[in-house]
Amino acid sequence: MLELLKELVAFETVNDPSKGKRPSKECPLFIKDTLESWGIESELAEREGYYAVYGEIGVGEPKIMFMAHFDVVPVNLEEWKTDPFKLTIIGDRTYGRGSADDKGNVAAVMLALKELARKDLKGKVLFAFTGDEEIGGRMAMHMAEMLKEEGNLPKYQINADGIGMNPIIRRRKGFGAVVEVPPGRVKIKGGLKERTFKISTPIVETRHAAYFLPGVDAHPLIALSHFLRSSNALAVKIEGKFLKSNVVPSEVTLTYVEPNGADEIEADLGLTTLLKTVVPLVRTPIKAEKYSDYGVSITPNIYRFEDGMHKLYIDVRAMSHSPENIKSAFEEVLKFNLPNARLIFKNNPRAGYLFTSPESPLVKAILKTLEGFGERVKLIEGPGASDSRYFTPYGVEAIDFGPRGGNIHGPNEYAEVKSLKILPKVYEKIALELLRA
Structure with missing residues (x-):
């Protein structure tokens, strides 16, 4: 063997x-x-x-x-x-x-x-x-x-x-969602700073998105989102160890502007709003059809800037066969938080x-x-x-x-x-x- x-x-x-x-x-x-x-x-x-x-x-x-x-x-x-x-x-x-x-x-x-x-x-x-x-x-x-x-x-x-x-x-069953927004570059007076957010899985050491347990584990992108929502900072760019849509990145680094500084710095309002929306996105109220020990899992595991757009790739797990219900729940969250976003929802109808x-x-x-x-x-x-x-x-x-x-x-x-x-x-x-x- x-x-x-x-x-x-x-x-x-x-x-x-x-x-x-x-x-x-x-x-x-x-x-x-x-x-x-x-x-x-x-x-x-x-x-x-x-x-x-x-x-x-x-x-x-x-x-x-x-x-x-x-x-x-x-x-x-x-x-x-x-x-x-x-x-x-x-x-x-x-x-x-x-x-x-x-x-x-x-x-x-x-x-x-x-x-x-x-x-x-x-x-x-x-x-x-x-x-x-x-x-x-x-x-x-x-x-x-x-x-x-x-x-x-x-x-x-x-x-x-x-x-x-x-x-x-x-x-x-696994589903996928991609949220796209255009850049919104602006110049403001402030100080340029950097902060790195790292994964924490204190009980079960894994990077598999399906094993991620909110309340126990810490997700770098969710922590980053919470930081932006709790401050006046504006995002400039993010970099991270992004591997795969169902693999939680081990770390993500945010370069941001803290207002009221002396330097003129270009920030990105589109990226800032996208990242701030991560917290409500992972709390999207999805209703499952059958009981699951793990409930519903929503984790944002890849960020890319492609074709002139900021793109966030989200992994979704639910005991459900109803993609339209899940999609509409995401649309409701985006309508309130990110109305200019484009949502691409992925579902394989031949999988159960x-x-x-x-x-x-x-x-x-x-x-x-x-x-x-x-x-x-x-x-x-x-x-x-x-x-x-x-x-x-x-x-x-x-x-x-x-x-x-x-x-x-x-x-x-x-x-x-x-x-x-x-x-x-x-x-x-x-x-x-x-x-x-």
Whole structure:
């Protein structure tokens, strides 16, 4: 398990379209070739420059599908204590980008398939390893549509994209919003100053926007907004370690003018008003359709000046299928605070949220399996979204699952060795339990 994970982590499969980075063909080819060396046939699929590995073992009706992704989020090397693309074992932890999200799961599913392929299976097991989950999962979406058209959808899905060795039976849906405003440059008398706002996650060390917990964690852009709203300062510019729309920046630096100084300085009223509006934006009154432990999450994670406009990219998580209600709630906030803003709302209508009953045979099978390994488990909700959301609208019962670990999307991401070592056997046993059902 650790040797396979070491090889997978060494592939720099960063997905960062803003910088032109995407996983190459090398990692999926490695997965495909390794499976074929074990006698498991698969095919390499490609769409818009992104790759996936898909295959089937067994015969008969499609009963279960395993899915995991090999792409990873960008890294800020300054924050890492080890080489993020070299698996480093310290004590019971394996450090490396993707060790927990999601190459540890890729390796575990591969090894489970190796064992399952040797058995006389009473039903078909489907599997897929995708390379674009971190930017929306279009490969998984196309795969779900393809299987639906072919009449080959599985009854159950184990989306190996979880953490904590606890079955995830609920996940919210993700939405996106972009707020654009033009500059409004003015010259005023004042003093030029600078202030840096840093992230604080005192309980759970992560940068994943879905894990951000207001009241416990401090978001740099929200703190910056509160500062501007509580002072007479006018923004000149902001810079920050902006990585991805669902990754909270570790720090943001505001250059601003404090009025009543001697120097004539150019400030930006458009940028100032946009930044002041961050606080009401993250408190937008969104009504969800189903209960969620995490409620609704709204985090502004990227700022850019593009095409002559100030642009703020906002990550939204809610247990909802109603994009129009969410959009109208944002429009109400902007109408009051930023009437000249343009709102671009992003929603994938083919994606849903994950909500699987605890009484599902899939859930019962995984609980029975984990108890057999001496694991103390509980059914939980995952904060973010996952590719299982493309299958649940078709009636596929799904769970997300993965090893114990931490710092997902953040520096020094790790997975615990003990859970990694039993993970392949867990996946194998769950599959056999469901195939017997």
